[in-house]
Amino acid sequence: MKKKVAIVSLSGGLDSCVTTSIANQEFDLALFHANYKQRTEKRELKSFHEIGDYYGIEKRLIIDFPHFSKIGGSSLTDRKITVKKADLSNKFVPDSYVPFRNANILSACISWGEVIGASAIFIGAVCEDSSGYPDCRPEFFTAFEKMANLGTRPETNIKIITPVINFSKKEIVLKGKELDAPLHLTWSCYQNEVEACGICDSCALRLRGFQLAGIEDPINYKTKPNYI
């Protein structure tokens, strides 16, 4: 029987790579990538393609979202705001929050999904042990799925699947290992494109995950603080 088609929103980071490895077990995949003039745009795109090649997935759509840098409001896209050193206390919405980014990405994925007849969109959002982004919460994705099915053709019925949303970073690392996901090809740093900085929110969360899992992170870091 022909497998159903799913789109994965693949940034090229750890979470979306492991999400791809999970989705790949059950679906024929199509890969979506967003360029939004984030600081590490080129490096993320490289990881996107390398992970796509690893899984032999041909269907890929790379979309530019120029408005995030035009509107600013995030340290990832606005060069006037500095990428801060990590604060893992999880009390506030951090500066790296890109306003409503996931809704923009998912909307484009639904548009594409409606044309290619996809049954699901996978997105590697993480809620627990994560960075306090409002558009990474389970209730947001539930509401999005409902909205999407009201705003598309009657025959379109696309699920939003967030397989790692309640995972800790440690669990994501372990799941990636279990499924032989190409973690060495991923990129998570918000700041640098050659050597990961090791100190931004994203590096800190990732490194803590690997450290708690007792596994060596296979990518290169400028500095590797101990986060546990």
Add this chain to the structure above:
Amino acid sequence: MKKKVAIVSLSGGLDSCVTTSIANQEFDLALFHANYKQRTEKRELKSFHEIGDYYGIEKRLIIDFPHFSKIGGSSLTDRKITVKKADLSNKFVPDSYVPFRNANILSACISWGEVIGASAIFIGAVCEDSSGYPDCRPEFFTAFEKMANLGTRPETNIKIITPVINFSKKEIVLKGKELDAPLHLTWSCYQNEVEACGICDSCALRLRGFQLAGIEDPINYKTKPNYI
């Protein structure tokens, strides 16, 4: 007292122009426009700016959505699909439906609205007497608003306002006249950029509205069939 800020998604067509005139009564406005490689992209942008000038609104954001033409699936963005002659029977989702377009536009508006502190997004969607687009139905916008408030910062609270959604085209024309909206600056044709074709879905709906209102449509048409 300082007025609250609202964003209007202004395509430059009749419905969004009248929506702007309604929003302008109560809010300080910021205008959003989407280029998505639709056939009449340049002509719509001209109307957008002329309507913005008419109301003296300085805050404008013009965003390119390259994915609609990349994914195809609509006669507005896919040159392989012909723009059909109007069928006002309202039985099917028409070929001009751009998959999930309004969700993509609204998501970008919410991102911008979150940065500039907007209280509302106005969009000139029309449900009755309209063209059967799933992303123009009231229940879609209600679900979108709920989703948007779950996916943004706790202090962000943006309403989605669709003031003409239950209007007939005739009522939209009359409301525009009542509020002195610059209907002569609008553009609705899906097909042409110099003279409106008069026979596509959008021209047919517009012309019928003017004809039922007993008002002369002030823009130029190649042909002006009688639709009543």
